[in-house]
Amino acid sequence: MVQADLQPEETEVTDFDRAMMQRCLQLARRALGRTAPNPLVGSVIVQAGEIVGEGFHPGAGQPHAEVFALRAAGDRARGATVYVNLEPCNHYGRTPPCSEALIAAGVAKVVVGMVDPNPLVAGRGIARLRSAGIKVVVGVEEDNCRQLNEGFVHRILHQRPFGILKYAMTLDGKIATSSGHSAWVSNQSARNLVHQLRAACDAVIVGGNTVRNDNPRLTSRQAEAHNPLRVVMSRTLDLPTEAYLWQTAEFPTLVLTEINANPQFQQFLRQKNVEVVELPSLTPTQAMANLYARGFSAVLWECGGRLAARAIAEGSVQKILAFIAPKIIGGSGAPSPIGDLGLTNMNQALALERVRWQTIGSDCLVEGYLPQDSSFLVQNSH
């Protein structure tokens, strides 16, 4: 790929362009949680200032967003401008290249949100369109485009799913009382947001303690919304037989454990249609490798502090969402959201990047990304 091909052409990006790219993102979100390992993509076709076709990618194996938009536009695509939040592909994957479909349709201009990091594409789609005389503008609403597909981008670049750690804590940093009672730290609006977050993820992971203490459902609670694969990591399989997770077989559940752990309980789970996988060693890294092999891009960690600390230490968490409720529990026995990371010096504290916060009712939601280089933590975690 010649770098010059990715340089923006001299052109002014208008408010209309940005609005059309926002529309692409809105269309793309219709398939939230359903496209992995593929990205979320929407496309809009505009002729003489009027939208003549729209489309989104519904899931892997199905046509890409651009193809649906071209189908909707028909002949009106000739001479039109196509908006798409991800560079059009230029390869034969499960579907043929969109670059050729756009060229064949005779479009005049393509406005792209971001370059596709997939090494099979990586600028080749843009170069192919330009070589056919189509004007290409790259990078409109780029930050929003990147955020929508941060799971896909991480999966492609790191061969691991993108890990999001979510927790709700009190103002004094507790996730439950000393007796383990946690219902509820955060308010209803915050919990609704968590349900939406689950709908956007491919899997949600908890540990055995969360199953024992909270008896969670881990579903997205909205009609028509996607539900993530519910994953329990438990070394001992010392889990309650009456847990909701095994009583709601319509939502798939995977239990990850170690070889030969509690064969009786394994049999019970399999009778309940719960998938059980025995791993040689049950670590966040191994869990994420298993989920990567299933084609997953975005994984939500909703676990307790000990597992959260291990997941962070092993690089299985990239983003943190902390709901902070204006409540106080007090005491040293109440658990906190992240266990021991082995840090002894304040200089070692993990400083989140790209931090944002908002209020959700009376709670505060702080979001940020962990620094990429956390390799010293891996040594500390053993």
Ligand SMILES: Nc1nc(O)c(N)c(N[C@@H]2O[C@H](COP(=O)(O)O)[C@@H](O)[C@H]2O)n1
């Ligand atoms: N621009 C664009 N629009 C879409 O709707 C897409 N799904 C993609 N995906 C890119 O192509 C790869 C998948 O190809 P197949 O679905 O297997 O043919 C995916 O990895 C992205 O790079 N791009």
Ligand SMILES: [Zn+2]
């Ligand atoms: Zn394509």
